[in-house]
Amino acid sequence: MENPKQELILVVDDHPANLKLLFSFLKSSGFKVLVAENGESAIEKLNEVSPNLILLDIMMPGIDGFETCRRLKASVATKDIPVIFMTALTDNINKIKGLSIGAVDYITKPFQQEEVLARVKLHLKLRSLTKTLEAQNQLLKQEIAARISAETELQKLTQELEQRVAERTSELTDAMQDLQKTQIQLLQREEKLGRFAFQDSLTDLPNRAWFMNRLAQAIQAARERQDYLYAVLFIDLDRFKVVNDSLGHLLGDELLKSVSRKLQACLRHTDTVARFGGDEFVILLSDIKDISEATKVADRIQKELKQPFQLNDYKVFTEVSIGIILSTTGYDRPEDALRDADAAMYRAKAKGKGRYEVFDPTMQTLAMARLQLENDLRRAIDLLPCSSTASARQEFCLYYQPIVCLSTGKLSGFEALLRWDHPSLGLISPDRFIPIAEETRLIDDLGWWVLQEACRQLKIWQQQFPQKPPLAINVNFSAVQIKQVDLLHRIEEILRESAIPITSLKLEITESCILETLDWEEKTLKQLKALGINLCIDDFGTGYSSLSRLHEFPIDTLKIDRSFVSRIASDKDDTQIVQTIVTLARSRGMDIVAEGIETLFQLQKLQELGCDFGQGYFISMPVDKETATELLARKQILQAVLQKETKT
Incomplete structure (x- = not known):
């Protein structure tokens, strides 16, 4: 009541x-x-x-x-x-x-x-x-x-x-x-709320909203004074996600706070550093003389952040990629200046991380071209048969590069390689669109289609050309795909649909992926192996530090990177690394595949070194499924190649 x-x-x-x-x-x-x-x-x-x-x-x-x-x-x-x-x-x-x-x-x-x-x-x-x-x-x-x-x-x-x-x-x-x-209390509260509105709660640095206001003031000052120059540095921590995933978010937050303190120590009192969220920081250098002042600050920051951070019991190393813009480009809006600084930062990452790049207009052109390519990629994926919006025309197809047994000359399997036939740009290299697919998670749908199509085609070939052991197919898997929650279920489902022997499927994982594998991803690899799927390390030898971790993973095959095979030439004997890899694989019961075989001399040397399998342009370029079917009909593909080489 x-x-x-x-x-x-x-x-x-x-x-x-x-x-x-x-x-x-x-x-x-x-x-x-x-x-x-x-x-x-x-x-x-x-x-x-x-x-x-x-x-x-x-x-x-x-x-x-x-x-x-x-x-x-x-x-x-x-x-x-x-x-x-x-x-x-x-x-x-x-x-x-x-x-x-x-x-x-x-x-x-x-x-x-x-x-x-x-x-x-x-x-x-x-x-x-x-x-x-x-x-x-x-x-x-x-x-x-x-x-x-x-x-x-x-x-x-x-x-x-x-x-x-x-x-x-x-x-x-x-x-x-x-x-x-009461009014005084309300004013104090409003002042406190104002601070929260313009301050990053984790690092106590100014936040995006505050920085945008400050940058707008700098743009106005540059309009009013011809001699006024400013620069913006867009900073992104390299490999921060690895630290966060491996050591946890609490230590990740401690790293961000430590980085913020070091950034402040690298600046003048008139300069401003703000946190934009995640692992991104932005610096405004006010009233500078020329671009060299900005690059000196960038050098100082990178030198300072290369020093290890001591976080609890862990010594953490990180580097930063920095994009720089100078006000002489001419900006009317803060958003445009940040857009160009961001584009320069991504250019720095693309060139190898741990470096800085000064913006030039071509970067924006490249950024727009990349955005267009991403949009085209989304549209092309929608055309795949597994998509709900799929149409009769699709732009992706698989090519197949033969993998040959070097001792018998028989074709033992293929590596499935994705190709994109763009309607206006023609064939686009996977090196251009696969990184975009991984970054945007479009690789999930695209990767499942590749695996499904490769297994479907393998079943057709196994029925046409029965052999012992059965013909195998190698499919590349990226680090992004391994992190998928439903990975095991989806692979089992595709294997059931295609009805191929499980041991006929080999998943290729890059060596860098192995180096960054976390405990739960290592568990996933072991579960794949338990299903009977063969696992192969691609580009082996380029990671340098993976030898110490090799015993931790259930690997069946090592693929010697083409960079080592290319050093095998008739005028020099540069086979020591290849010999070491072969010996290592033998000691662990693994098969060895040499990539990038381009000459008869390389083929013969690899046979002498005891390499099990090989692939490369000398044997065959990647071919469409019709040509691959013709190669299967020949059976002794290596013998045919050698006969052709003898005649020439």
């Missing part, structure tokens, strides 16, 4: 979420609450009830808050009810307008419950005091009228009146002091 002494508040707002929030909050604070969705509804309700206070939204359909307030103040029945405006408008003109038509205060959106409660209680108290004063003054008037006829009581009445006025004045003074204290 409601307390009849509860004060009634009418809340007028056209947003149901706001009504619900204020109704719940005010009611829980001990008030009776009545709500209205617009000005007309509020005026109708006021014909029936008389609230102690009205919270009135300004921006409403129909009659807005200003007009509603005017009508309330024009009515004898409602003119004395205090009205507090609720608004997201922050300009002084609207505040003055609201106060001039009779509002007593305003509350800014989004709501802060402490602010709402403070202002509501304040004005309810003021109204109560006002009513009390009015009632008591009325009594005083009555007393004066009753005693006016008695001249003997006039002096006494005057003294009493003066005393009561003094008391009422004291009460009003106390009320005004309370109001001032």
Whole structure:
């Protein structure tokens, strides 16, 4: 049952979420609450009830808050009810307008419950005091009228009146002091909220919003002064995700805080560094002489951040990629300057990370071309048969490069290689679109199609050309694909659909992927091996440090990188690394495949070194499925190649 002494508040707002929030909050604070969705509804309700206070939204359909307030103040029945405006408008003109038509205060959106409660209680108290004063003054008037006829009581009445006025004045003074204290508290809170709005909570650096304002000021200064130059450095931590995933988010946060301190130490007091979120930082160098000042700062930052960070018991190494823009390019908007600095940073990453690049217009052209390529890639993936929006025309296909047994000359399998036949650009190298697919996670759909198509084609060949062991297919898997949650389930599903022997499938994983594998990804690889799938390390020898971890993984095959095979020439004996890899593989019971065989001499040397299998242009280029079928029909593919070489 409601307390009849509860004060009634009418809340007028056209947003149901706001009504619900204020109704719940005010009611829980001990008030009776009545709500209205617009000005007309509020005026109708006021014909029936008389609230102690009205919270009135300004921006409403129909009659807005200003007009509603005017009508309330024009009515004898409602003119004395205090009205507090609720608004997201922050300009002084609207505040003055609201106060001039009779509002007593305003509350800014989004709501802060402490602010709402403070202002509501304040004005309810003021109204109560006002009513009390009015009632008591009325009594005083009555007393004066009753005693006016008695001249003997006039002096006494005057003294009493003066005393009561003094008391009422004291009460009003106390009320005004309370109001001032509350206003000071509100101002302090607004100042605190302002700091939060422009400060990164993790590093205490300025945030994106603050930096954008500061950069806008620099752009304006460059317009007004021809000799004013500024530079923006866009900084991204290399391999931060590896640190975060391997050591956890808490240590990742500690690394970001340590980086922020080092960045501040590299700057002048007039320069500004802000955190944009994640592992991205941006620096504004104000009033510099030329680009060399910016590059010197970039050199200083990279030198400083190459030093290891001691985080708890871990020594963490990181580097940064930096993109730099100079104001001489001519910018009118902060967004354009950041866009170009970001493009320069990505150019630095593409060139090998741990470096900086100064923006030039060609980078923006490349960035736009990359964006267009990404859009075309999305469209092409939508055309795949497994896509819900697939059409009859598709742009992807698989080529197959033969893998030959070097001791028997027989074709033992193929490596499936993805090709993109762009409708206007023609064949696009996988080196151009695979990194984009991995970065945007388009590789998920594309990778499943490759695996499905390769297994489907292998089944056809195994039926046409039965052999022992059965023909195998090698399919490349990226680090991104290994992280897929449903990896094992999807692979099992594709193997069931294609009905190929599980051991006929070999998944190729790059050596760099092995180096960055985490515990749960290592577990996934072992589960794949438990299914009977063969695992192969591609480009082996380029990672250098993987030898120490090789025993941790269930690897069946090592692929010697083509860079080592290319060193085998008739005029020099550079086979030591190849021999080492072959010996290592033999000691661990692994097969060896040599990539990039391009000459007869290389083929013969690899046979002498005991290499099991080989592939390369000398044997065959990657070919379409029809040509691959013809190669299978020959059986002794290596013998045919050697006969052709002898004739030439």
